[in-house]
Amino acid sequence: MDAFYASVEQRDHPEYRGKPVAVGGSKIRGVVAAASYEARKYGIHSAMPSRTAYKKCPHIIFVRPHFDVYTEVSRQIMKIFRDYTDKVEPLSLDEAYLDVTCNKVRFNSASQIAKEIRARIKAETQLTASAGVSYNKFLAKIASDINKPDGLTVIPPEKAIDFLEKLPIEKFYGIGKVTAEKMKSVGIHNGMDLKQWSREDLLLKFGKSGGYYFHAVRGEDNREVSSIRIRKSLGAERTFDTDLKDRESMVIQLGIICRKVWERMEKKQFAGRTLTLKIKYHDFEVNTRSRTFGESVIGYPELLEKSLELLNTPHPPKKPVRLLGVSFSNLEPEKAEESVDQITLNF
Amino acid sequence: MFFSIDKTKLQSSLIQLNKVIPTRSTLPIISCVLFDIRKDGIELRATDLEITLSIFVNSEIKETGMIAIPIKTLLDITQELDEGDLSFEITDIGKIIINTHYGKYTIMGKQADEFPAIPTIDQANELLLKSDDLTEMIDNTVYAVSKDEMKPALQGVLLQVKENQLITVATDGHRLVRYIKDQAKGQAFEGQVVMPSKFLSLIRNQLSNIKDLALKISENHVQISFDDTTIYSRIIKQRFPDYESVIPQDNDKKLVVNKNELLSSVKRVSIFSNKSTRQISLSITKDSLTISTEDPENITTGKETIACVYEGEPLLIGYNAQYLKEVLAHQKDDDINVKLKTPVSATIFTHKTKKENIVTLLMPIRIND
Numbered sequence: 001m002d003a004f005y006a007s008v009e010q011r012d013h014p015e016y017r018g019k020p021v022a023v024g025g026s027k028i029r030g031v032v033a034a035a036s037y038e039a040r041k042y043g044i045h046s047a048m049p050s051r052t053a054y055k056k057c058p059h060i061i062f063v064r065p066h067f068d069v070y071t072e073v074s075r076q077i078m079k080i081f082r083d084y085t086d087k088v089e090p091l092s093l094d095e096a097y098l099d100v101t102c103n104k105v106r107f108n109s110a111s112q113i114a115k116e117i118r119a120r121i122k123a124e125t126q127l128t129a130s131a132g133v134s135y136n137k138f139l140a141k142i143a144s145d146i147n148k149p150d151g152l153t154v155i156p157p158e159k160a161i162d163f164l165e166k167l168p169i170e171k172f173y174g175i176g177k178v179t180a181e182k183m184k185s186v187g188i189h190n191g192m193d194l195k196q197w198s199r200e201d202l203l204l205k206f207g208k209s210g211g212y213y214f215h216a217v218r219g220e221d222n223r224e225v226s227s228i229r230i231r232k233s234l235g236a237e238r239t240f241d242t243d244l245k246d247r248e249s250m251v252i253q254l255g256i257i258c259r260k261v262w263e264r265m266e267k268k269q270f271a272g273r274t275l276t277l278k279i280k281y282h283d284f285e286v287n288t289r290s291r292t293f294g295e296s297v298i299g300y301p302e303l304l305e306k307s308l309e310l311l312n313t314p315h316p317p318k319k320p321v322r323l324l325g326v327s328f329s330n331l332e333p334e335k336a337e338e339s340v341d342q343i344t345l346n347f
Numbered sequence: 348m349f350f351s352i353d354k355t356k357l358q359s360s361l362i363q364l365n366k367v368i369p370t371r372s373t374l375p376i377i378s379c380v381l382f383d384i385r386k387d388g389i390e391l392r393a394t395d396l397e398i399t400l401s402i403f404v405n406s407e408i409k410e411t412g413m414i415a416i417p418i419k420t421l422l423d424i425t426q427e428l429d430e431g432d433l434s435f436e437i438t439d440i441g442k443i444i445i446n447t448h449y450g451k452y453t454i455m456g457k458q459a460d461e462f463p464a465i466p467t468i469d470q471a472n473e474l475l476l477k478s479d480d481l482t483e484m485i486d487n488t489v490y491a492v493s494k495d496e497m498k499p500a501l502q503g504v505l506l507q508v509k510e511n512q513l514i515t516v517a518t519d520g521h522r523l524v525r526y527i528k529d530q531a532k533g534q535a536f537e538g539q540v541v542m543p544s545k546f547l548s549l550i551r552n553q554l555s556n557i558k559d560l561a562l563k564i565s566e567n568h569v570q571i572s573f574d575d576t577t578i579y580s581r582i583i584k585q586r587f588p589d590y591e592s593v594i595p596q597d598n599d600k601k602l603v604v605n606k607n608e609l610l611s612s613v614k615r616v617s618i619f620s621n622k623s624t625r626q627i628s629l630s631i632t633k634d635s636l637t638i639s640t641e642d643p644e645n646i647t648t649g650k651e652t653i654a655c656v657y658e659g660e661p662l663l664i665g666y667n668a669q670y671l672k673e674v675l676a677h678q679k680d681d682d683i684n685v686k687l688k689t690p691v692s693a694t695i696f697t698h699k700t701k702k703e704n705i706v707t708l709l710m711p712i713r714i715n716d
Contacts, residue, residue: 345588
């Protein structure tokens with residue numbers, strides 16, 4: 001979906017249409033969760049501190065997120081996808097991979113299906129979506145980002161290699177800003193440059209991801225579209241309106257966050273053994289502290305106690321704190337999240 | 348205060364009482380058993396605040412009184428002692444001294460007045476039940492109850508009493524069992540009540556040598572009594588879902604298959620299924636049923652084919668093997684009757700005799716192939 005949260009807000013509030021809108025945050029605090037295309041013209045993007053966004057565009061409209069509405073729209077589009085194939089792998093609320101090799105509508109052409117799905121999304125949700133069609137997940141993902149918004153890009157097999165060779169390195173899915181800079185510093189500016197590197201050299205220079213880059217630039221990606229996703233971590237975090245300066249207020253906030261995390265864990269029947277505390281200071285420096293326990297944490301009081309231990313070891317934060325987060329990972333196998341595909345009785 | 352009690356009687360009572368006590372409790376007093384020492388014997392009581400179990404043990408009493416004793420220690424020591432009487436001495440500050448011919452042990456008890464009171468059951472209606480009927484009602488439904496604490500209504504079994512029918516229903520949202528038992532005569536109680544599955548399991552433990560029973564139902568509690576044992580439970584007040592509306596009437600594909608053959612096949616094949624999704628699929632044709640599974644994560648597969656009789660378009664349908672096994676294990680016929688419609692709608696298992704009618708619904712897992 002194009003600028004998903006922002007588009008939903010513009011759909012539901014005609015007065016926002018055509019204007020720069022940021023979902024989440026406020027003039028002074030928080031982070032932009034999504035920016036409308038009008039806002040993006042000012043260089044505003046998601047995950048940007050709202051204050052920066054406000055500086056770049058003082059007439060930006062900050063909107064409170066309505067997650068219930070986004071979830072509902074998400075359900076609508078996932079349902080549309082399932083009319084075409086059961087092999088749907090959601091990446092987020094508004095994005096999914098679809099394997100249409102075998103499909104329910106007996107179309108031979110994947111682009112035809114993409115066209116129809118986009119038309120249906122528009123008709124049923126009044127929102128626009130972009131689609132990418134190709135022969136693997138990596139290429140489909142890149143393709144979907146090319147003609148945004150409201151675009152459809154097809155990369156047929158015979159054009160894939162040529163396409164990838166010309167593709168600027170920062171457009172590769174999985175290559176972020178930092179890696180892109182690193183690549184440019186060693187003379188890799190596009191796919192062609194990347195292709196000159198051997199697998200071993202890439203592994204040496206970029207670590208484990210090197211292997212992925214090697215195959216990606218050759219258009220090789222054999223990952224299946226998997227409709228079963230197992231949750232690997234769970235957590236909650238909060239950005240505060242005013243920085244926390246004393247230990248007492250940190251303890252209070254940590255209590256609220258732990259309560260939230262515990263509620264989610266109970267809801268998802270999730271048991272984790274590795275607890276991570278994230279601290280972001282007023283100067284945006286981030287510090288994470290984590291510990292793995294022999295047994296999973298069994299209750300809210302224990303969770304809070306362990307989180308407080310992390311807050312105090314090696315020492316309590318010495319700078320004002322802007323954000324605190326608590327998360328769990330290292331899940332116990334028998335408590336893996338139930339398959340999203342288990343159908344429920346419709347009471 | 349002194350009293351003595353037969354070790355074997357105490358031990359078997361403690362084992363029962365221990366089933367009520369939560370493993371992890373927020374309230375220390377409920378990890379204790381209450382000893383209410385009366386003239387004619389001792390009432391032992393345990394509670395998890397929802398359910399209370401009380402067992403009366405005849406005993407020779409010299410002095411009456413009350414004390415709460417931590418069950419874990421007491422149960423552990425009774426298991427290590429020989430048969431015979433155990434004598435207890437309780438001091439004014441609540442120290443409990445147990446004397447045996449091996450030696451002497453002491454633990455600290457808790458004040459009896461901290462212990463939660465027995466719920467008062469007034470203006471109760473009585474529901475008369477045959478022990479066999481109650482056994483069937485419990486055995487056929489409790490397995491399908493939800494373990495999800497976020498859905499309190501589904502953690503119980505619904506009991507509906509109509510003129511000549513007793514209906515019990517349990518569901519966890521993925522499967523549902525409706526058990527109907529015909530009864531000859533009407534009851535003083537008509538209406539419905541949702542009871543915690545733990546309460547029913549406790550009743551089930553008591554049912555072996557008993558004929559007729561009376562279940563007392565009041566506004567907020569239910570109570571049932573056996574010889575020396577009484578169980579109380581809070582009634583679940585959350586709304587039980589409208590189960591009738593989800594039982595499909597138009598499942599037109601009919602499958603008949605041998606229960607044990609299918610169950611043992613599913614047991615073997617599911618060993619190779621993915622450990623978290625437990626997904627297996629059934630491919631059903633006119634005369635054969637293929638059970639298969641595939642776990643790409645661990646590169647395991649399993650496949651078996653058995654005979655069946657099937658009327659309808661060939662069908663490929665996925666299930667959580669764990670759910671399917673439990674449903675199959677609870678079917679009563681050798682050849683089970685199954686009605687299906689699509690790979691994404693409820694599968695129905697039916698069993699019908701003159702006196703009982705069981706409908707079991709199982710929701711499938713969406714499959715990829």
